[in-house]
Amino acid sequence: MPFTLSEPCEYREEIKKSRFLTLALPLANAAQAQALLERHSDPAATHNCWAWKFASLYRSSDDGEPGGTAGRPILAAIEAQDCDQVLVIVTRWYGGIQLGTGGLARAYGGGAHKCLQAASRIALVERVMLTCACNFAELPLLKLRLVELNGVVEQEAFTANGVELEIALGQADIATLQRQLADLSRGRILLERKGI
The missing domain is CATH 3.30.230.30 (Impact, N-terminal domain)
Structure with missing residues (x-):
């Protein structure tokens, strides 16, 4: 590595x-x-x-x-x-x-x-580009989980319903973050690969 x-x-x-x-x-x-x-x-x-x-x-x-x-x-x-x-x-x-x-x-x-x-x-970790959306109250916890996994927020856009995010994360950590976000949001926050 x-x-x-x-x-x-x-x-x-x-x-x-x-x-x-x-x-x-x-x-x-x-x-x-x-x-x-x-x-x-x-x-x-x-x-x-x-x-x-x-x-x-x-x-x-x-x-x-x-x-x-x-x-x-x-x-x-x-x-x-x-x-x-x-x-x-x-x-x-x-x-x-x-x-x-x-x-x-x-x-x-x-x-x-x-x-x-x-x-x-x-x-140096090769990161995958992902997108997700969350409500305003979930944003600080989402960012905390992302930092813990050495991920970064590339872009964030505030909407009437919450925040749409583009994030970069190592391939090996995607399943862990998805599980943490599902627990945080009762399954509502989903990670999707950008461009798919």
Whole structure:
């Protein structure tokens, strides 16, 4: 099951007098990666190497390090940790001692790996779109049950008789929510797949 980060995380390390700062950030969408790179890269550093992954999209950069020694190892760490919707930036301040291509790959990939390992992660659940309707008094309890099952309200429309909702919920939790809503409303609230 893929994971994303619940909050940014950082990891610091010194290797042969070079300082490395690894920053891992959650991504809301692929377009956000460039803005986060500009905000968190340090122009005074020797290198700002990075990689990001969002669903089937991914990018990486060695930022002046020898080809394949920074961006690809960072991306490999993202994939090894089963992360998605994540940007990892590893900033290096050169300390005067050459690390060699193997040393660079270990430093960049290792820093990304350690940072992601320590990060607070949340599972990415593929959600199904559903619709339902309830009366005004049932709405707070419906929302509470939905949050307990890691679901979200995508849209709500108030009508004269109550509220019509579009919700997103993991496939495995649909039967549980349907049972809870049936108990809550004496069988009146029914979940239906959107578009069926």
